[in-house]
Amino acid sequence: MQTEVHNMSNLEELKELNLEKTYKDAQEGEVCTVNKIYKGKLIDIISLIKDPATLSQKAMEFIQRRGNDVFYVFQCTTREGREVKLLVRQSFDPKSTFYGLMKKYKTIKVGDEINVFYNPEKRRYDFVL
16 A cells, blocks of 8 residues: 655654643634624524534434524634634533633624634534633
8 A cells, every 4th residue: 555745845853742732732722713603593503514414313302402592603714724613502601611702702703813622522623711
């Protein structure tokens, strides 16, 4: 089996790797620009995130339970040009993502820059709070 190297100039040779700093940098996330913000009931807004026909049974059950709750979708673009969509339920519980966003940003509008990170356990992007 042959492996191709596409562009050697994209490689960086390191003399040392500070794992703690790398971990902290990853937790700080990457900056993305908010392009659009949508507000609506989960049952109506879910199609902006995923094709409802491809959802698992567990996801469909969640939507049936939470379908009338208010959710927000943030469509963002990272500095590298990657499109990121984030779904947040409106909740004023101090442990909720929505509450954390409110405390950190106060107001988020189209054009604002926010920090996000990829959560490999959840296989999705989350806000850095």
